Amino acid sequence: MAAEASSSVPALATSPLTEEELTLTVKWSGKEYTVRVCGSDTVGELKRRICEVTNVLPKRQKLLYPKVGSKLADDCLLLSQIPIKTSLKMTMIGTVEDEIFVDQVDSPEIVDDFEIGQEEAVDIKDKEVNKQKLRRRIEQYKITLRNPCREGKKLLVLDIDYTLFDHRSTAENPLELMRPYLHEFLSAVYAEYDIIIWSATSMKWVELKMGQLGVLSNPNYKITAMLDHLAMITVQSDSHGIIDCKPLGLIWAKFPEFYSPKNTIMFDDLRRNFVMNPQNGLTIKPFRKAHANRGTDRELMKLTQYLLAIADLDDISVLNHKDWESYNEDNVKRRRHT
Structure with missing residues (x-):
């Protein structure tokens, strides 16, 4: 696995910078x-x-x-x-x-998410200037392990805002804004996946959210690591200008013996965050208006089925994760006929 990962991540020492x-x-x-x-x-x-x-x-x-x-x-x-x-x-x-729980409400909300075409996504991923940025981030950013990486497990990378938590609504207790079935979801997928949290906010904010939601203390699963906005890079898109993204190559370079493009999947409500690794991203339905939608949101339950269904595959990057709901339906049909 380490050899496979190294071919997918820019070399740290042998690739000279083309700009000063x-x-x-x-x-x-x-x-x-x-x-x-x-x-x-x-x-x-x-x-x-x-x-x-x-x-x-x-x-x-x-x-x-x-x-x-x-x-x-x-x-x-x-x-x-x-x-x-x-x-x-x-x-x-x-x-x-000292950030408080409601501090991030004044951060700009991204509502005009867009999808970058496959050809442009490949071009962005392969541009030397973006590979240079990734190399610098690998050199500069330290990932602190909260729990050891587990051999033979796949990797699930999770966003927070609108993926696990409605950060715009107000509540007396943050648990009211937690996405339904969060702990059941993490407990179930932990059997097959290491779990890394990656948020576009600061680390203090990440730790505060995950702590108050009980994610860091749940006895049924463990979080491998948490990343913040400092791990992200900016890239130039011909169709959409400058965008921020979360390059999974950072994780693959730090832990090549455990994780690679073949065994990693990332959930985020913003498609643009996948631009450096389009084959490894799944766009999750945003969880907004928690008070109105808490009783009907079943996204994490359905995604649990998908993650467990693909856990035995040798290479999950060959899947089209846009079709994950159809994949679930096909599996149900096959089970009915066996």
Whole structure:
């Protein structure tokens, strides 16, 4: 399995960068911090790197740099479009905050999700500039294991917001916003899959959500690891511009003896998050308006059947996960005739 995984993940040491890296100095709160970026990175990516060293969330940062005006307020702007020089120092204004459970409500909601065509997705995945970004992320991001990887198990990577939890509705108790059958789902699939949580929010927020929902303390399953927004990368789409995504190659490079494209599946309510690994993503129906839909939502029950049905396959990346409901129906029919 390790050999298979290595052919799917960009090499760390042997692939030279085709663009020069910038080492920037950021002044904040009386100290200086160093961050590494490239011209193909966005302002939003720069803010992620600054967050790594200062713990100031990107949405709380205001960047000041000589003669660029308001350009650093546009998170989608490429750094190559801004006359930034390594020798100059940038100032950041921002405050570290202890996040509370309702804090993320003021984050922008993505409602215009889109599907990138297969041909363009392959082009994005294979572009050298995006492979470089993935290599840098592999070098920079540390995945802390909460529980050991298990030999012979497949890998399930799960988003949080709108996948496991309705983060926009309000409630006195967060359990009221949890997707129905969450613990039953995780308990059942844990028999065949290691489970990694990957959210586009900060790690404090991930730990808080999973802790309050009882995911980190449930005796019937264990979470292998949790990833946050700092593990994501930005890529350029010809049809949709700059987008953030979750490259599974990061996980495959960190644990090649356990996980590869052949044994990994990822659930997310946003299709764009799969753009670097389109064959491994399943778009889950968003769980919104929890109070109205809690009594009728059966998505996790049905997906449990699918995950267990494909668990014995040697290569689940050959499946079209868009057809997962049809796959369930076909299995039911076959069982009826046997």
